[in-house]
Amino acid sequence: RNQPTAAKYEYESSAASSERFTEELARRCADDPALDVTFLYDTKVEALTMDSSSSSDGKPRVTTLLTNRGTVDVPEDAEILVAAGSWTPHVLSLMDMYAPVYPLKGYAMSIPASGCAGLRPEDLPTRIVSDRYMYTSRLGDEIRITSVGEFSGWSSAPAPRVEADFRDEAVRQFPQLAPFVRDAGVRCGHRPYVNDGILLLGRVRELRNVCVSCGPGSNGWKLAMGSGEIA
Ligand SMILES: Cc1cc2nc3c(=O)[nH]c(=O)nc-3n(C[C@H](O)[C@H](O)[C@H](O)COP(=O)(O)OP(=O)(O)OC[C@H]3O[C@@H](n4cnc5c(N)ncnc54)[C@H](O)[C@@H]3O)c2cc1C
Structure with a gap:
């Protein structure tokens, strides 16, 4: 592999933690009675009735x-809005509908910068470092490294061989x-990967009260605010 020979400074782009974003969003929804949101955690839709x-x-x-x-x-x-990520095809199949979505499994690790004993701040990544296959970003104290697009079903457990390659890289x-x-x-x-890379978003024409918001894959979080607005 060649060493990097160039870099670009993206002054308009930035990174954020999707985990912290979704947790804070859920907290605000739950805390504000005017929003009238109820979360049913650990609740899986296994079947449904239609009329x-x-x-x-x-x-x-x-x-x-x-x-x-x-x-x-x-x-x-x-x-009903089906927004079940890569499980969207499973939920829609309960209504005899097909969705061309498959999980593209990604790997992530987090390293606290404050725990990197013996290293100086300038030894640590401070902005996004990317070679198209591995993305490293700095989210406050957190150094987050992500990579891999693995087609291997719906398990979200790391595969040992892929995990080893991820660490090596x-x-x-x-x-x-x-x-x-x-x-x-x-x-x-999972990145809920839609076969043509285009969001599945909108009403299911064949049904009276069902909409879908799913995909498109690697950019699902970035697009979520827009998808939510349209939905
Ligand atoms: C390593 C990695 C890096 C990524 N980087 C980026 C990035 O830089 N930018 C970006 O925009 N996106 C990124 N993504 C993609 C982004 O994370 C996803 O697009 C996004 O999380 C999908 O959100 P979602 O709510 O649609 O699906 P999910 O977060 O998968 O949520 C689906 C929910 O549906 C629930 N569910 C499933 N089946 C049922 C059922 N039968 N009954 C009830 N509930 C059910 C699940 O439990 C889950 O809570 C990345 C993904 C990975 C893995």
Whole structure:
């Protein structure tokens, strides 16, 4: 591999923690009674019931969600938004619908800069470092390294061989971080990859009260605010 020969300074782009963003968003939704949001955690939609008898246009309406924690009735005037990431095809299949989405599994590790004993601030990455395959960003004290696009089903457990390669590449790019890379925990997440790379967003025409917001893959978080507004 060649050493980097060029760099560009992206003065308008920035990085942020999607984990902190979503946790804070959930907290604000839960804390503000005016928003009227209820979260049902650890609740999986396993089946649903549909009814087309009461519909003037003959389109079926989802009337009940059957979950591992009981049933949820869907009010007559309520819309359902399926935003189940890479599991969207599984949920839509409960309605006999197909979605061309597959998880593109990514690997991530976080290293606290304050824990990098023996290194000076200038030894640590301070902005995004990217070679198109590995992205390293600095989120406050956190040095976050991400990489890999793995097609291997819906498990979100790291595959040992891929995890080892991921660590090796991180050490190759940041040899000074070697001991911390070796110790860091590795977590995987899914990029809900739509086959043509275009968001699945909008109403399901064949059904009366179902919308979808899914994908497109690597940019799902960046686009989430816009998707949410449209949904
Ligand atoms: C390593 C990595 C780096 C990334 N980097 C970026 C980036 O730099 N910029 C960017 O914009 N995006 C990035 N992404 C992509 C981004 O993280 C995803 O697009 C985004 O998290 C998808 O969000 P989502 O809410 O659609 O799906 P998810 O976050 O997967 O949420 C889906 C939810 O649906 C729930 N669910 C599934 N099935 C059911 C069911 N039957 N019943 C009830 N609930 C169900 C799941 O439990 C889950 O909570 C990255 C992803 C990875 C893995």
